Amino acid sequence: MWWHRCQTAYHGPRREGRLRDALLVREGEPVAKPADWSTWHDRYEDPQSPLSLRLALVQEETRKAIERRPPGPIRLVSICAGQGRDVIGVLAGHPRQGDVAAALLEFDPENVEQARRHALAAGLANVSATVADASCTDCYDGVVPADVILICGVFGHLSPDDVRRTISYLPHLCAPGATIVWTRHAGLRHGSANLTPSMRTWFQESSFEELAFRTTADGHGVGAHQLVAPPKPYEPGLRLFTFLDPTPK
Numbered sequence: 710m711w712w713h714r715c716q717t718a719y720h721g722p723r724r725e726g727r728l729r730d731a732l733l734v735r736e737g738e739p740v741a742k743p744a745d746w747s748t749w750h751d752r753y754e755d756p757q758s759p760l761s762l763r764l765a766l767v768q769e770e771t772r773k774a775i776e777r778r779p780p781g782p783i784r785l786v787s788i789c790a791g792q793g794r795d796v797i798g799v800l801a802g803h804p805r806q807g808d809v810a811a812a813l814l815e816f817d818p819e820n821v822e823q824a825r826r827h828a829l830a831a832g833l834a835n836v837s838a839t840v841a842d843a844s845c846t847d848c849y850d851g852v853v854p855a856d857v858i859l860i861c862g863v864f865g866h867l868s869p870d871d872v873r874r875t876i877s878y879l880p881h882l883c884a885p886g887a888t889i890v891w892t893r894h895a896g897l898r899h900g901s902a903n904l905t906p907s908m909r910t911w912f913q914e915s916s917f918e919e920l921a922f923r924t925t926a927d928g929h930g931v932g933a934h935q936l937v938a939p940p941k942p943y944e945p946g947l948r949l950f951t952f953l954d955p956t957p958k
């Protein structure tokens with residue numbers, strides 16, 4: 710497989726950039742907060758928004774993935790976790806919440822702070838939110854092999870090559886029989902129209918069996934795939950993808 714080593718710096722949104730942008734306001738001008746990956750989550754506040762409808766499917770598949778695991782500890786990892794609303798919403802009040810150790814890996818410190826706040830408010834002591842560059846495999850040290858992996862709101866921001874590369878690396882992060890819950894909008898993103906048919910093939914080629922694939926009325930695809938071959942060894946120091954959108958569209 711065509712892996713790159715993690716050498717280059719992270720290319721995604723940076724807090725300092727947002728602060729700098731916020732300062733580019735002349736006296737007397739209305740202050741508009743620049744779009745960022747923290748305010749992007751405000752769309753979840755409307756339960757009828759396309760993003761909330763996607764969230765409902767993600768949560769349903771995550772709940773099923775947890776409930777499929779045999780009794781005992783469950784390791785969950787969320788890649789580019791944002792504020793962790795999917796994971797926290799499922800674990801809050803779930804009878805197996807005490808079994809689940811969840812690692813939310815997210816680059817934006819504000820989102821990490823929010824995730825910690827939400828987890829605390831929901832009484833979830835086993836949810837850790839960490840500022841991390843999830844594109845480099847280094848940050849998975851200690852939290853994999855995972856039984857459940859979420860990669861939601863990520864694939865639409867990668868080149869098709871990086872989507873394929875990331876899918877093919879997932880068996881290296883998995884415990885036996887792990888489930889991946891993933892999303893990808895059916896629309897045009899970074900030069901590629903609906904990539905989900907290809908992605909479903911790439912999951913299959915990487916030894917995943919499709920458990921579910923649904924698309925919301927707005928075109929958000931939500932999939933759940935289970936590893937049906939032995940996992941592969943974890944290797945640190947590899948770059949999986951470059952997150953192409955510094956700010957949300």
Ligand SMILES: C[S@@+](CC[C@H](N)C(=O)[O-])C[C@H]1O[C@@H](n2cnc3c(N)ncnc32)[C@H](O)[C@@H]1O
Pocket residue numbers: 719721722746747788789790791792793794795814815816817820841842843844860861862863952
């Ligand atoms: C579209 S949001 C999705 C958030 C969450 N997974 C969800 O579905 O609600 C994408 C998130 O990826 C984060 N992100 C971008 N590049 C990242 C990286 N290299 N490592 C970790 N997080 C990253 C952004 O800060 C943002 O919160």
